[in-house]
Amino acid sequence: xxxxxxxxxxxxxxxxHQVLHNVNIEVMPGEVVCIVGPSGSGKTTFLRCINQxxxxxxxxxxxxxxxxGYRIENNVVYRLSEKEIARQxxxxxxxxQRFNLFPHMTAIExxxxxxxxxxxxxxxxxxxxxxxxLKRVGLGDKADSFPNNLSGGQQQRVAIARALAMQPQLxxxxxxTSALDAELxxxxxxxxxxxxxxxxxMVIVTHELNFAREVADKVIFMAEGRVVETGxxxxxxxxxxxxxxxxxxxxVVNKKTxxx
Amino acid sequence: METIDISKLNHARPIRVGRVVSAAFLLxxxxxxxYAFAVGTIDWPVVGEYLFxxxxxxxxxxxxxxxxxxxxxxxxxxxxxxxxxxxxxxxxNSAAMFYAWLFRGAPMxxxxxxxxNLALVFPTIGIPGIWEAKTVAVMSPLLATLIALSLNQGAxxxxxxRSGMLAVDAGQYEAAKSIGxxxxxxxxxxxxxxxxxxxxxxxxxxxxxLLKTSALASIIGFxxxxxxxxxxxxxxxxxxxxxxxxxxxxxxxxxxxSVLQIQLEKRFARGFANGGRHG
Numbered sequence: 001x002x003x004x005x006x007x008x009x010x011x012x013x014x015x016x017h018q019v020l021h022n023v024n025i026e027v028m029p030g031e032v033v034c035i036v037g038p039s040g041s042g043k044t045t046f047l048r049c050i051n052q053x054x055x056x057x058x059x060x061x062x063x064x065x066x067x068x069g070y071r072i073e074n075n076v077v078y079r080l081s082e083k084e085i086a087r088q089x090x091x092x093x094x095x096x097q098r099f100n101l102f103p104h105m106t107a108i109e110x111x112x113x114x115x116x117x118x119x120x121x122x123x124x125x126x127x128x129x130x131x132x133x134l135k136r137v138g139l140g141d142k143a144d145s146f147p148n149n150l151s152g153g154q155q156q157r158v159a160i161a162r163a164l165a166m167q168p169q170l171x172x173x174x175x176x177t178s179a180l181d182a183e184l185x186x187x188x189x190x191x192x193x194x195x196x197x198x199x200x201x202m203v204i205v206t207h208e209l210n211f212a213r214e215v216a217d218k219v220i221f222m223a224e225g226r227v228v229e230t231g232x233x234x235x236x237x238x239x240x241x242x243x244x245x246x247x248x249x250x251x252v253v254n255k256k257t258x259x260x
Numbered sequence: 261m262e263t264i265d266i267s268k269l270n271h272a273r274p275i276r277v278g279r280v281v282s283a284a285f286l287l288x289x290x291x292x293x294x295y296a297f298a299v300g301t302i303d304w305p306v307v308g309e310y311l312f313x314x315x316x317x318x319x320x321x322x323x324x325x326x327x328x329x330x331x332x333x334x335x336x337x338x339x340x341x342x343x344x345x346x347x348x349x350x351x352x353n354s355a356a357m358f359y360a361w362l363f364r365g366a367p368m369x370x371x372x373x374x375x376x377n378l379a380l381v382f383p384t385i386g387i388p389g390i391w392e393a394k395t396v397a398v399m400s401p402l403l404a405t406l407i408a409l410s411l412n413q414g415a416x417x418x419x420x421x422r423s424g425m426l427a428v429d430a431g432q433y434e435a436a437k438s439i440g441x442x443x444x445x446x447x448x449x450x451x452x453x454x455x456x457x458x459x460x461x462x463x464x465x466x467x468x469x470l471l472k473t474s475a476l477a478s479i480i481g482f483x484x485x486x487x488x489x490x491x492x493x494x495x496x497x498x499x500x501x502x503x504x505x506x507x508x509x510x511x512x513x514x515x516x517x518s519v520l521q522i523q524l525e526k527r528f529a530r531g532f533a534n535g536g537r538h539g
Contacts, residue, residue: 118440
């Protein structure tokens with residue numbers, strides 16, 4: 001089986017500041033991968049590279065077997081056109097920390113926008129699919145609500161439905177519960193659990209270590225723009241071999257007990 | 261201590277001194293102005309007589325349609341300019357900046373005169389070999405007015421639309437990208453509709469400004485409202501009366517436009533409850 005995401009010595013700079021160093025990550029179809037690490041570790045940047053919200057400067061990144069963002073001919077690298085990049089992005093669906101729903105559209109219109117505009121589906125069909133997706137995320141009765149009239153948890157569930165409507169092969173989640181009030185985190189994680197159960201490939205940047213422990217097939221620990229440790233959750237989160245990972249987990253546990 | 265429940269007691273009405281004083285002052289002032297005009301040498305019946313004559317009505321209609329046409333073209337030009345300003349293409353970007361600078365910088369009356377007198381520089385215009393015409397024949401007062409007003413409006417509108425686009429959260433572009441939308445689609449479906457919400461109130465003001473600026477076109481002989489009343493008072497010498505006729509019509513038109521603006525604001529406030537405040 002071929003990996004759906006394959007980062008090879010991937011590097012990324014913001015100006016002079018290098019935020020990703022020699023990142024080598026593979027995601028296999030059907031895998032649920034959680035990326036954890038302190039803030040500033042580059043985990044969100046890596047996720048954004050996968051659907052080309054960020055451009056990469058070093059190494060290479062393959063999604064669905066295709067080199068992303070560039071084309072190589074006779075050892076010369078050409079940047080792909082916006083249209084080509086838009087096409088490559090269709091492999092992935094993305095869920096943002098701040099939801100980013102379109103506020104001037106109702107929930108169902110948000111979900112239908114991609115299928116009708118990009119996939120050119122007929123409206124009737126797109127609406128049917130959108131309704132089914134809304135039901136699946138538990139918001140069948142909120143089809144005609146505007147985002148500003150929904151709670152954060154509800155907005156994030158609509159955002160997940162919007163991403164799923166494009167029938168992506170890979171779902172990216174960028175700290176999907178970080179902007180939520182504590183009591184709303186559960187409903188979003190429940191939907192994500194349900195999506196994982198369908199066999200969807202997922203890459204999740206998260207601070208929810210319990211969720212990672214429960215759902216992830218693989219946990220990647222990143223720090224200072226590097227992959228520090230990779231393995232099953234039982235290994236990385238329970239019995240890490242790297243000192244950096246141990247320090248991070250200890251800090252998280254301390255914070256949790258402080259709150260409790 | 262005795263039990264007090266303020267909801268069980270009568271509440272004294274607050275005395276709003278400022279309100280009473282200002283109302284009294286304004287009533288006095290208004291009364292004085294009305295009195296002054298009533299006893300002044302103004303022939304009010306003439307105002308009433310001319311208010312609905314076909315010539316005046318035609319002038320008013322001309323003012324309205326030239327303003328609508330110029331605003332429409334101005335919005336299209338302004339939107340394209342704003343998009344060019346947002347572009348990473350240096351040439352487009354600079355051209356857009358130059359256009360806005362030039363047409364916002366030169367006085368309106370001057371632009372009208374330049375367009376109207378274009379024949380002095382270009383005796384003929386057209387595409388050589390395909391279509392050519394004498395500029396004097398083409399550049400009528402109407403066309404000169406339309407070009408001058410639209411291009412000037414486009415320059416101002418571009419800045420307004422640009423600020424509207426900047427007001428849209430960057431996450432909206434990313435969300436649109438993430439569902440595979442192309443940039444033109446993103447602008448048309450996601451960014452501009454949201455920018456419109458911010459942009460409609462200032463554009464409404466611009467339109468009212470444009471409507472009044474169109475009166476300047478009277479100096480190149482374009483028969484809009486002001487030009488028409490001037491033509492009339494040159495012969496009947498009822499200058500103040502005719503100017504009042506024009507004033508009344510301008511006020512009526514502007515009031516109607518304000519109602520239209522409120523409707524438009526509601527239309528674009530879709531999804532934003534509480535009159536556009538984030539809820």
